[in-house]
Amino acid sequence: MIVFENLTKVYGTITAVDNLNFEIGKGEFFGLLGPNGAGKTTTIRMLNTLTAPTSGSILIDGRKMDRNVTEVKAKIGVVSQHLNLEGEMTAWQNLELHGFLYGLKKDIRRKRIEELLEFTGLSDRAKEMVRTFSGGMKRKLMIARALMHEPEILLMDEPTVGLDPAVRRKMWDLMKGLNKNGLTVVLTTHYIEEAEILCSRVGLMNSGKLIELDTPQKLIKKNGEFVLEYFENGETRSRFFNTRQEAIDSAAGMDGSVNIRPANLEDTFIKLTNRKVEN
Amino acid sequence: MQFMAILWQEYVLFKGKFWSVTTGSMIGPVLYLIVFGWGLGSGIKVGGGAYIDFVIPGIIALTTMNLSFGTVANDINIARLYSKTFEEFMVSPVSMLVYAAGKITASAFRGLYSAFIIVLLAIVFKAGLKLDFYFIMITLLNCFVFSALGFSVGLIINSHGDMAKFTNFIITPMSFLCGTFFPLDKMPVVLKEFIWILPLTQTSLALRNKGEDMQSMLLHPAILIVYLIIFLIIGVTICKKAE
Ligand SMILES: Nc1ncnc2c1ncn2[C@@H]1O[C@H](COP(=O)(O)OP(=O)(O)O)[C@@H](O)[C@H]1O
Numbered sequence: 050m051i052v053f054e055n056l057t058k059v060y061g062t063i064t065a066v067d068n069l070n071f072e073i074g075k076g077e078f079f080g081l082l083g084p085n086g087a088g089k090t091t092t093i094r095m096l097n098t099l100t101a102p103t104s105g106s107i108l109i110d111g112r113k114m115d116r117n118v119t120e121v122k123a124k125i126g127v128v129s130q131h132l133n134l135e136g137e138m139t140a141w142q143n144l145e146l147h148g149f150l151y152g153l154k155k156d157i158r159r160k161r162i163e164e165l166l167e168f169t170g171l172s173d174r175a176k177e178m179v180r181t182f183s184g185g186m187k188r189k190l191m192i193a194r195a196l197m198h199e200p201e202i203l204l205m206d207e208p209t210v211g212l213d214p215a216v217r218r219k220m221w222d223l224m225k226g227l228n229k230n231g232l233t234v235v236l237t238t239h240y241i242e243e244a245e246i247l248c249s250r251v252g253l254m255n256s257g258k259l260i261e262l263d264t265p266q267k268l269i270k271k272n273g274e275f276v277l278e279y280f281e282n283g284e285t286r287s288r289f290f291n292t293r294q295e296a297i298d299s300a301a302g303m304d305g306s307v308n309i310r311p312a313n314l315e316d317t318f319i320k321l322t323n324r325k326v327e328n
Numbered sequence: 329m330q331f332m333a334i335l336w337q338e339y340v341l342f343k344g345k346f347w348s349v350t351t352g353s354m355i356g357p358v359l360y361l362i363v364f365g366w367g368l369g370s371g372i373k374v375g376g377g378a379y380i381d382f383v384i385p386g387i388i389a390l391t392t393m394n395l396s397f398g399t400v401a402n403d404i405n406i407a408r409l410y411s412k413t414f415e416e417f418m419v420s421p422v423s424m425l426v427y428a429a430g431k432i433t434a435s436a437f438r439g440l441y442s443a444f445i446i447v448l449l450a451i452v453f454k455a456g457l458k459l460d461f462y463f464i465m466i467t468l469l470n471c472f473v474f475s476a477l478g479f480s481v482g483l484i485i486n487s488h489g490d491m492a493k494f495t496n497f498i499i500t501p502m503s504f505l506c507g508t509f510f511p512l513d514k515m516p517v518v519l520k521e522f523i524w525i526l527p528l529t530q531t532s533l534a535l536r537n538k539g540e541d542m543q544s545m546l547l548h549p550a551i552l553i554v555y556l557i558i559f560l561i562i563g564v565t566i567c568k569k570a571e
């Protein structure tokens with residue numbers, strides 16, 4: 050459904066995205082992970098045509114993307130990393146404008162607005178100017194807005210930043226539900242836990258390159274399912290093992306406190322990105 | 329439909345600041361009318377008529393230029409660089425031509441609104457002003473030309489400071505020199521030719537045309553339309569890549 054072909058973006062001397070080649074299938078819940086500056090936002094911005102690739106291309110449903118491919122753009126919902134709502138309009142007006150731009154009929158617009166405001170808990174603030182909203186409320190409104198036109202592909206760049214834990218969990222359920230109903234989701238996130246819970250497949254980026262691409266379970270398995278953590282020279286270090294027994298054997302000779310536990314995606318993530326940085 | 333969506337948004341935003349916009353658009357013209365109409369102008373005759381009658385079409389030309397240009401240019405600049413609301417339109421299934429048309433039309437209407445205010449002021453100041461179809465059409469055309477220029481400039485310029493520079497170095501000199509406050513023939517010959525071809529001069533000349541010269545009556549709007557098409561093409565082209 051989404052195909053990246055030699056996708057590259059260069060800003061001056063920085064190669065923000067370096068020759069990506071992979072595919073995201075229909076109905077996938079795909080997570081793009083990586084440390085700050087890895088190139089996740091730039092990749093998403095090329096997907097939603099906010100910025101043009103320096104070279105290479107993105108195909109969605111076989112169409113090479115650019116700003117005038119309006120039929121494909123109509124199927125995409127976007128939640129940007131930064132807030133981009135119109136502050137001088139009300140929540141209701143922001144959604145109305147979106148529905149209008151995406152060609153929804155008036156009665157459908159009104160119905161969707163009500164549903165989504167209800168869902169995000171913003172109904173009683175609907176008639177207030179967005180500039181008076183808190184960061185979390187703006188985030189929720191952005192997510193509501195992206196869903197207004199019932200997209201087939203949802204692109205979300207760190208969508209749950211600034212949401213409190215309860216709301217974040219509610220958003221997870223929403224995204225899971227939508228994905229079950231066939232929505233393709235591409236998500237970038239800082240919360241690796243989020244990716245581990247939600248994503249059927251993750252791509253790990255570092256310095257613009259895709260360094261791993263697999264299911265969270267397989268990535269963990271590949272890099273060691275057990276972590277041994279110990280404290281040395283003022284730093285917490287971790288080592289990875291395939292079985293708990295190997296970790297215990299290795300810890301036997303250590304003094305100080307050690308901790309052995311099953312590895313999660315975050316451990317794997319840190320291991321992989323650190324290794325890259327050290328090289 | 330999408331065109332209407334863009335106009336609807338502009339209308340909502342306009343309604344929200346109606347009074348500040350209205351009083352704001354009056355200050356310039358009122359000052360011009362006081363200074364050049366009552367103050368300096370009361371004893372001067374231009375082409376056999378009162379100076380205030382001469383200057384009002386000029387004030388309409390320059391005010392509609394400033395507002396049509398400035399509204400969309402600043403709007404897009406802020407939407408791209410600060411509020412990021414530009415993104416909402418760029419990711420939406422709106423073709424760049426429709427987006428340009430919507431933004432340009434909305435801003436041209438702002439210019440037209442200021443022209444309407446000046447006409448009201450002219451009545452208050454008891455100036456002679458002949459409003460006919462040609463006059464309105466030229467004013468409208470002037471609004472669209474500078475709105476289209478503002479659209480392109482708002483997309484190209486990447487800082488608010490440079491935006492102010494563009495206004496200071498291009499728009500403000502045009503306001504004063506393009507046959508707005510005094511007839512073009514007072515200019516040195518070399519400059520005159522250059523200034524003649526500028527769009528605002530075409531508007532000033534056309535607005536003062538009393539119907540005596542059919543050829544120039546057609547030439548002025550034709551030149552304005554050429555400018556409009558050029559600015560529109562530039563705007564739509566850069567909009568495809570603008571961030
Ligand atoms: N508009 C830009 N101009 C110059 N450099 C940029 C721009 N956008 C991003 N970059 C650079 O590209 C790299 C990747 O950034 P980004 O995609 O935002 O990373 P991430 O979202 O993974 O944190 C960074 O080094 C960043 O500084």
Ligand SMILES: [Mg+2]
Nearest residue numbers: 089090091130
């Ligand atoms: Mg980012």
